[in-house]
Amino acid sequence: MSERGYYGEFGGAFVPEILTATFDELQLAFETAKQDPAFWEEFVQLMGSYSCRPTPISYAENLTNRFGGARIYIKREDLNHTGAHKANNVMGQGLLVKRMGKTRVIAETGAGQHGVATATMAARLGFECTIYMGEVDVERQRPNVFWMERLGATVVPVTDGSRTLKDAINEAFRDWVSNMDNTHYVLGTACGPHPFPEMVTYFQSIIGTEARKQILEITGKLPKRVYACVGGGSNAMGIFSGFLADDDGDKRVELIGVEAGGHGIETGQHAARLASKDASIGVAQGYKTYFLQDGDGQMKETHSVSAGLDYVGVSPILAHLRDSGRVRFEAATDKEVIEALALTIKSEGLIPALESSHAFATAFKEAPQLSSDDVLLINQSGRGDKDIFTVADAFDDPKWEQFIIDKAAQYQARAAARRSS
Amino acid sequence: MIQQYIEQQRQKKDILLMTHIVMGYPNFDACLKLVDEMVTAGVDLMELQIPFSEPIADGPVILKANSEALASGVTLEQCFEFAETVATRFDIPFLFMSYYNLLFKYGTARFVERMARIPLRGAIVPDLPPEEAGEYLAAMDSSELSPIFIYSPNTTEARMDYIAKHSNGFIYCVARKGVTGSKTSFSGELESYLASCSQHAGIPLAVGFGVKEKADVDFLKGKVDVAVIGSESLNRLREGGVPAVGNFLRGLRD
Numbered sequence: 001m002s003e004r005g006y007y008g009e010f011g012g013a014f015v016p017e018i019l020t021a022t023f024d025e026l027q028l029a030f031e032t033a034k035q036d037p038a039f040w041e042e043f044v045q046l047m048g049s050y051s052c053r054p055t056p057i058s059y060a061e062n063l064t065n066r067f068g069g070a071r072i073y074i075k076r077e078d079l080n081h082t083g084a085h086k087a088n089n090v091m092g093q094g095l096l097v098k099r100m101g102k103t104r105v106i107a108e109t110g111a112g113q114h115g116v117a118t119a120t121m122a123a124r125l126g127f128e129c130t131i132y133m134g135e136v137d138v139e140r141q142r143p144n145v146f147w148m149e150r151l152g153a154t155v156v157p158v159t160d161g162s163r164t165l166k167d168a169i170n171e172a173f174r175d176w177v178s179n180m181d182n183t184h185y186v187l188g189t190a191c192g193p194h195p196f197p198e199m200v201t202y203f204q205s206i207i208g209t210e211a212r213k214q215i216l217e218i219t220g221k222l223p224k225r226v227y228a229c230v231g232g233g234s235n236a237m238g239i240f241s242g243f244l245a246d247d248d249g250d251k252r253v254e255l256i257g258v259e260a261g262g263h264g265i266e267t268g269q270h271a272a273r274l275a276s277k278d279a280s281i282g283v284a285q286g287y288k289t290y291f292l293q294d295g296d297g298q299m300k301e302t303h304s305v306s307a308g309l310d311y312v313g314v315s316p317i318l319a320h321l322r323d324s325g326r327v328r329f330e331a332a333t334d335k336e337v338i339e340a341l342a343l344t345i346k347s348e349g350l351i352p353a354l355e356s357s358h359a360f361a362t363a364f365k366e367a368p369q370l371s372s373d374d375v376l377l378i379n380q381s382g383r384g385d386k387d388i389f390t391v392a393d394a395f396d397d398p399k400w401e402q403f404i405i406d407k408a409a410q411y412q413a414r415a416a417a418r419r420s421s
Numbered sequence: 422m423i424q425q426y427i428e429q430q431r432q433k434k435d436i437l438l439m440t441h442i443v444m445g446y447p448n449f450d451a452c453l454k455l456v457d458e459m460v461t462a463g464v465d466l467m468e469l470q471i472p473f474s475e476p477i478a479d480g481p482v483i484l485k486a487n488s489e490a491l492a493s494g495v496t497l498e499q500c501f502e503f504a505e506t507v508a509t510r511f512d513i514p515f516l517f518m519s520y521y522n523l524l525f526k527y528g529t530a531r532f533v534e535r536m537a538r539i540p541l542r543g544a545i546v547p548d549l550p551p552e553e554a555g556e557y558l559a560a561m562d563s564s565e566l567s568p569i570f571i572y573s574p575n576t577t578e579a580r581m582d583y584i585a586k587h588s589n590g591f592i593y594c595v596a597r598k599g600v601t602g603s604k605t606s607f608s609g610e611l612e613s614y615l616a617s618c619s620q621h622a623g624i625p626l627a628v629g630f631g632v633k634e635k636a637d638v639d640f641l642k643g644k645v646d647v648a649v650i651g652s653e654s655l656n657r658l659r660e661g662g663v664p665a666v667g668n669f670l671r672g673l674r675d
Contacts, residue, residue: 004552014521016478018573018579018595100439160484161474173477179598180575283522284475286548296497297526299474 005194008323010316013193014286014390017171023182027195029100034202043092047206050124051081051091057218057377062347063364070224070370072363074212075239075379078352081257084382085207085235086117090186092203094121097184104128104183108172110137110165110231111308111355112144113382119151121186129153132171134164137307142372144386162301165231165311169285189232190315193286197317201237201373207379208242215377222246222253222376225366228381229358230257230329231308233315235381240327247326254328256366257318258358260304261331271302273314274322275329289316305334305390306354307421310384332361338394340364353382423466423514423542423567423590427625430465435642438673441518441625441651443486444469444503445495447658452503454663458512459654462670466647469507471500471519478547480600482652489558495563497523505539514542516569521549524557529610533560537581543567543590551587558587569593569627572618580657589646591625594618596632601651607640615644638673648673 005011015023033039047053050112056079060072077085090107097105102225105127109115115131122129131148135157138145148155161167169192176185190200215223226243228236236257243253262270265278273279279290282297292300304310321327332340337354340361344350352360354380363378370376384391392400430437440459442452449600459467465469472490479487502581508515517536536544543566549557551570561568568592571580574597584595585592604630605611613622618626628641629649640649650670 012553013550014553015550016547016573017550017576017584018478018569018598020550020573021575021577161488166475170475170477174480174600177478178603180598280526283525283548284520285477291522293522293526295526297473297522298491 005198007197007317007320008283010289010319011194011197012288014054014283014288015193016177018177019180020048022176023193025100026184029096030195030199032094033099039095043203044206045093046095047088049115051087052079053206054214055079057214058209058254058348058350059218060348067364067367067381069368070374070376071219071372072367073215073218073223073375073377074350075207075377077207077235077379077381078356078383082113082117082120083386084113084117084353085204085238086114086188086382088119088206088238089188089200089203089234090114090117093184093186093199094125094127097127098125100183100184102182104130104179105186106130106132106172106175106183107186107188108132108165108168109144109188110134110168110310111306111353112141112386113139113308115148115153115155116144116151118188119148119153120184122153123151130175131155132158132168132175134158134162134168136163136212137165137168138261140390141307141386142389146176164302165307165312166285166299167304173286174261190237190317191232191285191287191289191313193379197287197315200234201241201317204234204238205241207235207238208240208243211239211377213377219375221375222251223377224370225254225256225365226377227256227258227359228379229309229355230259230314231271231311231355233257235379237315239379240321244326255321255326256362257327257329258362259329259331260302260306260309260358261333261336262303262305264333265331269303270331271304271310272313272331273312274319275331277415285313287313287316289313289319305337305394306358306387308353308355309358330362332358336361341391341403342395350380351384352380353384354387356381357384365403422565424565424624426514428592431646434465434674436638436645436674437647438463438670439466439647440464440653440654440670441468441470441649443472443483443490444500445472445490445493446486447489448493449499449503451663453506455658455666456507456511458663458667459670460513462667464513464670465672466514466516468516468518469500469504471497471517471523473520473523476520478600480603480652481528482655483601484654492496497527501535501539504541508539508541516543516545517541518545529556530560533557533564533566537564537566540571541566543569545569545593547571551584561589567591568649571595572622574598574614578617578621585622585624588622591627592618592622593649594626594628594645596628596630598628601630603631605637607637612644619645624626635673635675
């Protein structure tokens, strides 16, 4: 591999020898596609006809009035097919898989959104599909598992390590080293070995390209601040891409990445790699970035109410943008996130995913500091319907609880009848 | 240096055996007995794996040993101390096997100095290709330790030459695609791959991944210098304890 994908000191390609040729092939396919204007056109066309692009920007008037500061706008990635920005990356990589002539795709998933999106793409484009998902996440995101299986994917629960996203990534790599001849690994975020961070950012940049144009049309000016949640960092890289160059004087667009504060930074139970001082530079899962690790270099367990942000590493591009001062990082706790979600549902009738609600929580804290001339843009990376079990627990909703009890009783009776017959 | 050792031993034996243990699994006492048993059984070289939380190139058997060792509280310092115990007690070359983050976090140069003091003879770091290994290669060179790199069935011939340029001691040929511990077909296809490895390496070759029985070792005789026994020792350990591993290893070259 000639070009190794470094962003400052972060990134690289720390891949086992067995995958070197596969990465060379992927890099060549990606570079060739990028230079072919017809490829991007095909991508935009597909996203317009199959997903819901361009996704709109909504003005959140009620939230704006409530906080009395900046005017709050929301980029609606939740309106993509399958309910999140994940569709952008997945369909893009799917087109690349067709070009490479491979017939099978594999993917890791945390919240399940990337898994569902990949399974959808595989169904549409006619690929075999296997999804690796941490056992813990299988438990908390059962509805997504249900849909992946209906879409024809095989879902493999990963029982190693912390049984979350990072372990699903390791397992997907283990599949790939055996089956690279016919298989492409659709990595879901802007992490991993080169060219994944660049490639995922490239497909997700459609968010930022649209958003910059739309916000200028709607408000006549650039936003003062743009907020995005950060797990691996793909939705953040997507929307930030549109504004990275807006870095001068009073036209400067401030970019804020919001990580999972979990139970609070001080408890150590969080997934704040860039917003806390708990992470240090390391090399794992094929790339160099900030990881939440112990003094020996073993990865730590992370915590977040949202499966999609519950990850030990972070995009090497974002690590570089943090260290160079271009992106500021904050963390929102589980509790703040649930409050922000409840408020957004009631005030605007929008249901952001728990992941996206992190961006809302921090934006709400900061909106009153700005003036009503200022525009603030939040990336609603996904919709929250999928989180109904987690959110209902967090809201402690007694009617929901009763519904589950009744449903369980029905299933138990049905299972008992099946056994006796 | 390792290369001379391998060449000297090869005067006496058709093929050498390199085994592998995961330090701290199932515990350090058992590991010490295991190393003793392996050396007594005539093993010529040994890999000491430092457990890591993300062992991306390892299959289920070694993966499980890694996570169980870490869950029982094994630390890097304990692994250094264990390596020192076996390297001073037993008269065969020992190598570290682990993932790059453990070296990087400790400080690569400092880590390599520590290896030299133990004294180890080399290291296998499967997620560190030569392209990313500048600091490591310089440190290994100045400590006169062997950096062991890997050939795989889809490594191009040009890349084999490139890897050979940075290698020292021997090159580890992965017998097939996939992770450690699965089945390998010891066949004509493997034979032509090994011939190509041999032609480009210019130094001794070791073959691992799926070497499980005497027939596999017999197949490799005359084609390479070292057969690597990894996951299968762990399987035998789990089934029959330390003595079973010794019997298994003795049977491979009878």
